[in-house]
Amino acid sequence: MNDKRPVNLDIGTIHLPITAYVSILHRVSGVALFVISGLFIWMLDRSLTSEETFTALQGLLTHPLVKLVLWGMLAALAYHMVAGIRHMFMDFGVGETLEGGVLGAKLVLYIAALLILFAGAWVWL
Amino acid sequence: MAVTNVTSFGRSGLSDWVVQRVSGVVLTVYLLVIAGYLLLTPEIDYASWKAFNSGLCVRLLTVFAVLSLAAHAWIGMWGVLTDYVTVRLMGPKATFLRVFLQLGMIAVIFVYVVWTVAILWGK
Numbered sequence: 001m002n003d004k005r006p007v008n009l010d011i012g013t014i015h016l017p018i019t020a021y022v023s024i025l026h027r028v029s030g031v032a033l034f035v036i037s038g039l040f041i042w043m044l045d046r047s048l049t050s051e052e053t054f055t056a057l058q059g060l061l062t063h064p065l066v067k068l069v070l071w072g073m074l075a076a077l078a079y080h081m082v083a084g085i086r087h088m089f090m091d092f093g094v095g096e097t098l099e100g101g102v103l104g105a106k107l108v109l110y111i112a113a114l115l116i117l118f119a120g121a122w123v124w125l
Numbered sequence: 126m127a128v129t130n131v132t133s134f135g136r137s138g139l140s141d142w143v144v145q146r147v148s149g150v151v152l153t154v155y156l157l158v159i160a161g162y163l164l165l166t167p168e169i170d171y172a173s174w175k176a177f178n179s180g181l182c183v184r185l186l187t188v189f190a191v192l193s194l195a196a197h198a199w200i201g202m203w204g205v206l207t208d209y210v211t212v213r214l215m216g217p218k219a220t221f222l223r224v225f226l227q228l229g230m231i232a233v234i235f236v237y238v239v240w241t242v243a244i245l246w247g248k
Contacts, residue, residue: 030201034230037194041237045244047171048178054171081156084149091146122164 022105026083029076036073071116071123078115083108132227134199141200148193148200155190158183184245191241195234202230 016024046057060066086108090096095104135141162177163169177183209215210223 027205031205034198034202034233037198037237038233041191041240041244044178045240047174048244051171054174077156081153085153088146088149 017102018109019101019105022083022086022108025079026087029080029083032076033080036076039073067123071120074119074123075116078119079108079112082112082115132224133203134196141203144196145200148197151189151193152197155186155193158186178245187245188242191238195238198234199231203227206230 043057046053048054061070086095086104089104090101095101133141135144166173178187206223206226210219210226212219215222
């Protein structure tokens with residue numbers, strides 16, 4: 001392959017459509033979840049090791065800053081799941097047109113926002 | 126581009142594509158089961174949470190979920206790393222850096238799997 005071939009796509013100068021932002025967020029949330037998964041496994045470990053570690057984890061989760069972190073973890077999870085389900089719909093040929101893609105992207109944002117609000121209510125209430 | 130291909134999960138794009146979807150479904154099911162339990166159980170204490178996670182069905186589902194996570198994360202991180210940590214975007218050192226990051230990623234995934242199995246059966 002010729003390494004000196006011209007590359008015309010300078011993504012920084014291109015106005016991106018909503019579908020691109022939904023796709024990029026899916027990637028960003030996925031990379032974040034790679035780390036977040038370790039935190040969830042750690043929580044599973046603490047919650048099951050003994051009564052003491054369970055109570056300690058419960059106590060930790062009452063801290064406002066920890067609640068904020070947990071909400072962020074759940075938000076990444078909720079968004080990534082909803083965007084992933086959209087991918088599977090598109091695999092079956094649903095929402096593949098330009099209009100369908102834009103509608104699907106909007107639906108992902110609305111549904112994810114709803115779930116993230118719900119997760120916030122669950123964490124704080 | 127032998128280096129990118131040899132570190133992919135299933136050695137073929139089609140296989141990775143299928144595995145990514147199957148593992149995604151398993152992870153969604155696990156998530157819904159855990160979320161359902163946490164939301165529908167009025168008062169969760171250590172005893173009830175421990176009993177829930179000691180059931181064979183939940184244990185098997187958890188192992189399925191962490192194995193799915195392993196495959197899903199491998200394929201996803203491979204896609205991201207081979208898209209951005211490239212010679213075109215980062216220069217000649219990119220290949221070394223990418224392989225280094227991929228090996229680190231595989232090590233982390235290995236820890237996740239062993240750790241989860243140890244939580245469920247080891248203690």
